[in-house]
Amino acid sequence: MSYDYDERPSYNTPISPRAPMWLTPEERAAGIHKDLKIAARRFLCPNCGHEFSLFQSRAVACKACPQANQNCPYVRCPYCDSEYPIKGFIVPDSKEDQVHMSAYADKVFNKWQDSYGNNRR
Known part of the structure; x- marks a missing residue:
């Protein structure tokens, strides 16, 4: 099998957390959920x-923002600090998907903060 390394991967294709997604047996055994992917x-x-x-x-660009753990509808590039709506960028144009992924990310970081005591904000 040959690969063309000049070809860029498919980026910026929004994925719905409600859409079916294949998880390998190894991913399932490790407890990986499609939201994590x-x-x-x-x-x-x-x-x-x-x-x-x-x-x-x-974790990086939104770390000091007071809205970062309040279902913020934006995602910020950690390199240039540009801000984009989650809806249409990470998830398809669905308010439900936007809130779901924002809440998931917030839950992960809040759980980390509770576990390790590092003040995120």
Whole structure:
């Protein structure tokens, strides 16, 4: 099998958390959920061209923002600080998907804060 390394991967294709998604047996055994795969998926910043994920955005660029754990409808590039709506960028144009993924990311970071005591905000 040959690969063309000049070809860029498919970035910025929104994925709905309600859509069926294949998880390998190894992923299921490790407790990986499709929400985790969406939140960790790499997206390409339209402004600067760097890759980032929803987790990177919330952990780095949104760290000091008071709205970061209140279902913020935006995602921020940790490299150039440009802000984009989650709806249409990470998830399809659905308010339900936007709130679901934002709440999921908030839950992950709040659980980490409770476990390790590091003040996120």
